[in-house]
Amino acid sequence: MELLRPSSLEELDGGLLLHGGTEVVPLLREGLLETERLVDVRGVVPRGVDGAVIGAGTTLAELEVEPAIPDALREACRLAASPQLRSMGSLGGNLLQATRCWYWRLGYDCRLHGGDRCHARDGEHREHAIFANEFCASAHPSDVAAALVALGARVRTNQRELAVEELYRLPDEGNRSTTTLESGELLLEIELPPAGASVYLKAMDRKRWAFPQVGVAVARHEDGSPRIALAGVAPIPWRIEGVDDLDAATPLPRTEWKVPLARALVRRALAALA
């Protein structure tokens, strides 16, 4: 294996991209990722906050103390992972993190790995999804993505500009990916539209340093309407219009507990912004 460290976008030529490596290194070690060429993109991905634009290379630790960003994003960063991981992990890498589904992480030949079965649906799934869980029941683990979706953020890549929401897709028979990222596509910057107050609430199985059981981001937009996005409830960050949408959840037998939890957090978040 070789490690390349390009200093300009023109030098990029295939390989597996690595920023902080908090996801990539464990997945390489487990054999869930394989490559002959690692590409350290820290030299080409912008880092830091400039007005409403955030470099995709900015670490979560930098964002958790950044006064100039909306509360929901700062709080999502502060509550994510552990201090060491927040110092190492980038915003871009966080948005592209893989599922924490234990079957997937243990290398089961499940649907997300290209197989024909969802082991979680038939097996252990207490941390899994309550929406869109028919094909793959994984629950999206990113606090930060939920916050950015609620805030209506956009992302600029080396190929296009799109809403953060459009970075994600539900996996299906024909395409098992949960993102719309093209090969060779690099996240460069996140842009935040003007927004009013925002909030992020997170339920964890302990008080600190855990993935979201359910995370709720709500941002009030210029026209006064709140936008709600949830972490930990679907294979991708999940938008709902209001608390009543939770009545349409399709929990698995052992994820039913997430529905009232999500309902309570959404109500609490809306009340906090009222």
Add this chain to the structure above:
Amino acid sequence: MSALRLTVNGGEHVLDVPVGTSLAQILRDELGLTGTKIACNEGHCGACTVQIDGVPQLSCITLAHAVEGEVTTIEGLREHPLVEAFVRADAVQCGYCTPGQVVSAAALVAANPQPTREEIRHAMAGNICRCGTYPKIEEAILSWQG
């Protein structure tokens, strides 16, 4: 094999190791600095915490070839008053998590010499102690200046 230059506890090292080797492996197996522990080896527990340019990071999931900056391990903090404070507060049981705890705590008190309990809990959350010495660790950090 691929050449690697590392500064650890003020000393320079030039090594030739395969890309993919973690910083923790280098510290323990190549440099004999076995104070840095490996427990989970996947970023969950904090036993392998070292400082890179003063910032606590997880050496088990850091690629040695990607390190930018100076590494400080527990061996480089031997004289730090926190070590004595941990002993005074009896903040050690099996001791396996302790080097990582001290490395994280040293970065905390360097930035914030008199942290509150809440600040300690936030900054130390990435260092798991299976023996449950948390209250004593908190006591050690609160009283580190003696």
